[in-house]
Amino acid sequence: MVSVRTLTRRQISLFALVLALLLLYPLFVKGSFPMHVMIMVFLFAMMGVAWNIMGGYAGMFSFGQAAFFGIGAYTSSYLLMTYHLSPWLGLLAGGAFASLAAAAIGIPCSNLRGHYFAIASIAFAEIVRIHFNNWKLVGAAEGLTLPILDQSLKNFEFHSSKAPYYYILLGFLILSLLVCSWVSTSRMGFYFRAIKESHDLAKVVGINFVRYRLAAIMISAFLTAMAGTFYAQYILYLDPESVLILPISVQVVLVAMLGGSGSIMGPVIGAAILLPISEGTRVWLGPKGTGIDMIVYGTLIMLISAYRPQGVWGLLSRTDRRKA
Amino acid sequence: MSAAPLLEVQGITKRFGGLLANDKISFTVNQGEIVGIIGPNGSGKSTLFNCITGFYRPEGGRVLYQGRDITRLTADRICKLGIARTFQIVQVISDMTVLENVMTGAFLRSPSKDVARTKAEEVLRFTGLWQKRNMVATAITIPDKKRLEVAMALATEPKLLMLDEAMAGLTPFELKEMLTLVRKVRENGISLVIVEHVMEAVMALSDRVIGINSGRKIVEDVPEKIVVNPEVIRAYLGERYHART
Numbered sequence: 001m002v003s004v005r006t007l008t009r010r011q012i013s014l015f016a017l018v019l020a021l022l023l024l025y026p027l028f029v030k031g032s033f034p035m036h037v038m039i040m041v042f043l044f045a046m047m048g049v050a051w052n053i054m055g056g057y058a059g060m061f062s063f064g065q066a067a068f069f070g071i072g073a074y075t076s077s078y079l080l081m082t083y084h085l086s087p088w089l090g091l092l093a094g095g096a097f098a099s100l101a102a103a104a105i106g107i108p109c110s111n112l113r114g115h116y117f118a119i120a121s122i123a124f125a126e127i128v129r130i131h132f133n134n135w136k137l138v139g140a141a142e143g144l145t146l147p148i149l150d151q152s153l154k155n156f157e158f159h160s161s162k163a164p165y166y167y168i169l170l171g172f173l174i175l176s177l178l179v180c181s182w183v184s185t186s187r188m189g190f191y192f193r194a195i196k197e198s199h200d201l202a203k204v205v206g207i208n209f210v211r212y213r214l215a216a217i218m219i220s221a222f223l224t225a226m227a228g229t230f231y232a233q234y235i236l237y238l239d240p241e242s243v244l245i246l247p248i249s250v251q252v253v254l255v256a257m258l259g260g261s262g263s264i265m266g267p268v269i270g271a272a273i274l275l276p277i278s279e280g281t282r283v284w285l286g287p288k289g290t291g292i293d294m295i296v297y298g299t300l301i302m303l304i305s306a307y308r309p310q311g312v313w314g315l316l317s318r319t320d321r322r323k324a
Numbered sequence: 325m326s327a328a329p330l331l332e333v334q335g336i337t338k339r340f341g342g343l344l345a346n347d348k349i350s351f352t353v354n355q356g357e358i359v360g361i362i363g364p365n366g367s368g369k370s371t372l373f374n375c376i377t378g379f380y381r382p383e384g385g386r387v388l389y390q391g392r393d394i395t396r397l398t399a400d401r402i403c404k405l406g407i408a409r410t411f412q413i414v415q416v417i418s419d420m421t422v423l424e425n426v427m428t429g430a431f432l433r434s435p436s437k438d439v440a441r442t443k444a445e446e447v448l449r450f451t452g453l454w455q456k457r458n459m460v461a462t463a464i465t466i467p468d469k470k471r472l473e474v475a476m477a478l479a480t481e482p483k484l485l486m487l488d489e490a491m492a493g494l495t496p497f498e499l500k501e502m503l504t505l506v507r508k509v510r511e512n513g514i515s516l517v518i519v520e521h522v523m524e525a526v527m528a529l530s531d532r533v534i535g536i537n538s539g540r541k542i543v544e545d546v547p548e549k550i551v552v553n554p555e556v557i558r559a560y561l562g563e564r565y566h567a568r569t
Binding site for chain 2: 185187190201
């Protein structure tokens with residue numbers, strides 16, 4: 001696996017180059033839409049990386065990431081509106097709540113594998129969505145409209161430019177990548193991969209698979225909730241239809257699968273391919289274009305699963321694997 | 325002064341519905357001993373294995389390890405206490421290299437990656453897999469996978485190693501290598517329980533052999549006596565051949 005070896009000099013310089021380009025992007029691209037597209041790429045890249053920790057490494061195929069995303073968004077927004085709590089603290093609270101929700105679903109599902117875990121995760125996310133849709137405290141189906149505050153880093157609100165959002169989210173994405181890289185190269189990452197292979201095998205090398213599966217799902221939920229809080233502060237409005245629906249969960253899985261699950265950079269590549277397609281068709285084709293992105297996704301996913309199950313990353317790092 | 329047995333199995337009983345898979349089986353394994361378990365297909369050997377290692381909950385009886393009751397413990401706890409096992413159908417982590425597989429085992433006693441790697445490399449040299457350490461686990465041959473499974477088990481630093489048909493399907497040369505490995509393991513102070521159909525291996529390795537048929541222990545003796553035991557011959561070859569002897 002590429003992930004376990006130390007990076008080559010070429011890979012490091014490639015990453016540095018990409019990072020430099022990303023840092024310079026807002027200085028040269030002024031339009032609101034190109035900035036928005038990049039922000040959506042980062043958002044789903046981050047959620048894809050978070051999904052990858054539980055799905056790609058530990059083999060828990062969650063189709064319910066929207067629940068964690070929504071819990072993060074709702075927690076920080078509710079705390080901001082009711083108690084004027086800083087969204088930055090709300091971010092941590094959202095992560096904590098999402099992790100608790102993850103534990104609540106993770107413990108009863110600790111023996112479920114493959115398709116069964118996927119089904120359970122969909123059911124869980126739908127329960128959360130329906131609950132929020134009827135929960136008066138958080139605005140039920142009307143949702144929450146966040147107060148417009150002075151723009152500042154402290155308030156986590158920016159009105160004149162999207163660039164600050166861009167840089168904050170790039171920071172979150174890098175943090176997620178660091179967490180994923182740390183997890184995947186540590187003992188925990190080895191244990192996740194053993195659990196993904198087989199629970200029986202994990203047990204005979206002394207792994208408490210219930211505990212490690214719980215760790216995977218809680219870390220993933222925390223990062224996904226961070227993305228949720230960001231999204232709430234970015235759009236300044238949320239309702240169940242915008243943060244808790246199944247298509248968000250599906251998009252997260254697609255991003256990771258297309259890019260390459262089980263590799264650190266895979267979901268980033270997946271997001272960089274898919275999000276411009278979905279945002280682009282949405283804008284260029286208007287309401288008539290709804291679903292075009294899904295046709296493109298569908299085709300891509302079929303091609304990938306038929307010819308390169310390791311995803312686009314597998315395609316790129318093919319020669320690296322052969323050398324081993 | 326006689327030390328307490330390492331493993332004491334007392335009257336293990338396991339049912340699957342109406343089928344009595346293990347019927348009050350008892351035996352002991354002493355420190356440094358190799359105990360062989362033989363029996364026809366479906367006689368309950370693997371079930372017994374699973375009851376001892378925490379994969380099944382027996383309905384009756386107890387398993388004592390170093391005098392401690394481990395009957396109700398989970399498989400990972402039992403591994404932590406020092407009983408490692410392999411599977412009849414070989415299991416390795418397919419997207420890892422040979423070295424990474426063994427490191428996964430070594431992590432049990434050494435949370436640090438560097439220490440786990442050093443430990444794994446030592447085990448790879450010991451088991452003769454050093455040359456193949458950087459190969460992906462799916463790319464190695466079945467005999468090597470069996471060896472790898474043993475290596476993963478050894479990396480958890482067990483006091484008792486339980487092998488479930490580790491010799492099945494090996495060529496005579498591979499078998500000889502495996503026998504050498506098992507002897508080396510014992511020389512390192514690890515006791516073994518081996519479930520085996522390959523009589524050549526059981527006879528050559530075991531200090532004592534336990535014969536099981538239809539879920540019951542039918543015999544326990546030294547290898548030389550096992551092969552001429554009428555009960556064993558009846559179980560394996562049927563009434564007719566038994567009558568001829």
